Amino acid sequence: MPTERRSLIMLFGATGDLATRKLYPAIFNLYKKGNLKEHFAVIGTSRYKFDDEKFRETVSKSVSEKGVDKKLVESFIKHFFFVTHDVTDLDHYSVLKEKAEELDKKFKLEGNRVFYISMAPNFFGTVAKNLKNQGLLTEGKGFNRLVIEKPFGRDFESAKELNDALSESFEENQIYRIDHYLGKEMIQNIEAVRFGNTIFEALWNNRYIDNIQVTLAENLGVEERAGYYDNSGALRDMVQNHIMQIVSLLAMEQPVAFKDTDIRSEKVKALRSLRVYNVAEASTNFVRGQYSASGDGETKEYREEDGVPADSNTETFVAGKLLFDNYRWSGVPFYIRTGKKLADKFTRVDVVFKKPLVDIFSFPQDGNTLLSPNVLTIHIEPEQGFSLVVNAKNGEQGFHTEPVNLDFYENSQRTKATPQPYERLIHDVLKGDGTNFSSWPEVASAWKFVDQIRRVWDIQQPMFPNYIPGSMGPVAADELLARDHREWIYKLNQ
Ligand SMILES: NC(=O)c1ccc[n+]([C@@H]2O[C@H](COP(=O)([O-])OP(=O)(O)OC[C@H]3O[C@@H](n4cnc5c(N)ncnc54)[C@H](OP(=O)(O)O)[C@@H]3O)[C@@H](O)[C@H]2O)c1
Structure with missing residues (x-):
């Protein structure tokens, strides 16, 4: 009832x-x-x-x-x-x-x-x-x-000014800063998967996880939002808020109870241990892009979109590597990427586990392939569900392993009945539950991290445009992982 x-x-x-x-x-x-x-x-x-x-x-x-x-x-x-x-x-x-x-x-x-x-x-x-x-x-x-x-400021200084103004009239626990990603069913499911399953939470650390990847891809361009977007760019529009919120849910420690104050305090702790880059680190660990025209002339390049200045250096794509300096995550990169005019519209998290230390099934002389890493994928949208890649025997003569997928997807009827983000969030406000809203300390930490990247980008001239519509961003985004001997789990033509 x-x-x-x-x-x-x-x-x-x-x-x-x-x-x-x-x-x-x-x-x-x-x-x-x-x-x-x-x-x-x-x-x-x-x-x-x-x-x-x-x-x-x-x-x-x-x-x-x-x-x-x-x-x-x-x-x-x-x-x-x-x-x-x-x-x-x-x-x-x-x-x-x-x-x-x-x-x-x-x-x-x-x-x-x-x-x-x-x-x-x-x-x-x-x-x-x-x-x-x-x-x-x-x-x-x-x-x-x-x-x-949103947006809550355009850098730490302006966000603080805004927060100071709000604080004169409202207490922090009376302020609900909307991040509609936090109203999405599968984002809320991150906590259920992590803290409701021994098989994941026991392995949720740098002993067993190799890297985590978060992708928020859009296939549309700026549409009618050019005026707003060109002043903002992907880093401010997507990374500072949605991506940092998702990352903090993935990285935080288990809260004492499933209560807004406890969850927020763990997210803040995680964000405080996020390494804020110096100039050299920011240049190496973050990549930006801007889309070009498509080869078939169907799509204009970003700089030719209505309302975008012809010399705009606003990024429509960001990829980056985030590092947490804490006991749980030391040495585990969190790779993130988001952009417009990419191959498809979807949001997903790929948790890539380490391979077994010893691969007893590898008989190169028999042509057997090496074990694949286990990958837990949380499909946030458009499909809602999970998949887990595990290695299994392939059923043929001899002993060969192959990766197989264990999948669970919500059926479309249940997905249809799932409350949409704004319904969920307005209900939370009426209930007085701040779990799925960004608190000021979270917003502040996210801006401090993002400002550092912005500072570096503002003084360096980008080579734009640098990716074609329908791709997964500039080549540099792949190189970012290749340098660490890794690759994106989601690649084109999968
Ligand atoms: N639209 C979206 O999908 C979307 C998504 C995420 C976040 N947001 C955020 O949501 C907020 C609203 O966005 P929106 O797209 O709905 O904006 P919008 O279409 O431009 O609407 C702005 C509203 O503010 C009113 N307004 C403007 N100046 C006013 C004044 N001086 N006094 C009283 N009312 C005034 C306008 O009505 P009058 O001109 O009649 O006064 C209008 O009702 C923004 O912060 C935006 O960033 C929007």
Whole structure:
């Protein structure tokens, strides 16, 4: 039986792309499942001159997929209200406050408030400050929680400035920094696989693991996001947040309990032992790329995309080697890569185990092949599942081994029923569970690491473009591993 969550959700940026595409469907799913029932209300705000009626039409459209129960949508949208509001105008906050108080009484919300800022990041600090100063935070038994979208700063300094601004109004445990990767089913499954299985956790260290590989590949280019993307690049857009979060889940020690505070503290400890590179190490251990045009003329090169300057040195691809200086991981590289216009769209983690120290089956004179390393692959998307490569006898005359795959994939029905990241994350906010959000110490450590790479790249001239669409990035990304006598587990044409 789902627990009903009682709250007012005040949404800043209610007419924006994220709200209409992701947030309303996510809130509707919580309503369908009974996590939200009678005791919730949403105040949408933006400068747009909407009334409740028009706003409800927008929300209704955004949740009305084929086969939707129309009566349910009707009752759902009655919980939505609109206040035209410019976040920079102090006078507007009193209207918002009155509306919040009215709805609190009407829906018996007990002073619980979620403030969701789905706006450009330069407004995050302003909104947080004004919410407090203009008396929108409730006092007494209700909760006040602030949800912040990405990006959280563009380097450590700007992130700290933003965090200082938020901290004037909200405590750290009231701030939920969204990293939607943390809402994905298989990312959350990393903890289940590691800490729920002796066969993995017992081997999860530098005695048995040779290296770990994390790949977040996209086959699209920048599409309509060129303005944002060219200012950011793959390092800031993907590595600082999503990849560092995944890596910290893979590298952390077992938390004392499966509780947000315990998990966060282990992730922070792991990130603090991540080696921050000096200039020479950053140049050697990180590779950047930018896509060229495709040979068939189908795809433009990055520098020719609409909104991208012709001399842009923004990277659309990053690969790197991360090293943890701690007892568990000393000597085990974590290789990461992400990029646009790659061969396919997928996210996966490959945990590559060491080969047995002695290979008693290797009879080169008989043409037998060497044992393969065991590889545990966590398929995060689009398929959700695991595969484990083990060596087995190949069933033929004589004694020959071959690698075989043990696979488990979620079936499409179950995958369809799995909550989408925003549904899961909004539910966590309503529950007050910060496990799947980035805490400030995590964000700070990630920026300190990434800033060092950025510093080096900002003074070195890249040789762009350097990879073709449909590939897995520049040759240098393969060389990064070849230098260590390793290779990427996922290669083209597998
Ligand atoms: N879209 C995505 O898929 C996506 C994915 C991940 C993260 N994000 C993050 O989510 C946030 C929102 O993105 P978005 O794509 O939804 O942006 P967007 O489409 O540009 O929407 C921005 C919203 O802010 C409102 N707004 C702008 N200035 C305002 C002001 N002075 N006072 C009040 N409201 C104002 C706009 O409405 P008016 O112009 O009517 O005021 C609009 O509702 C950003 O931080 C973005 O980085 C977005």
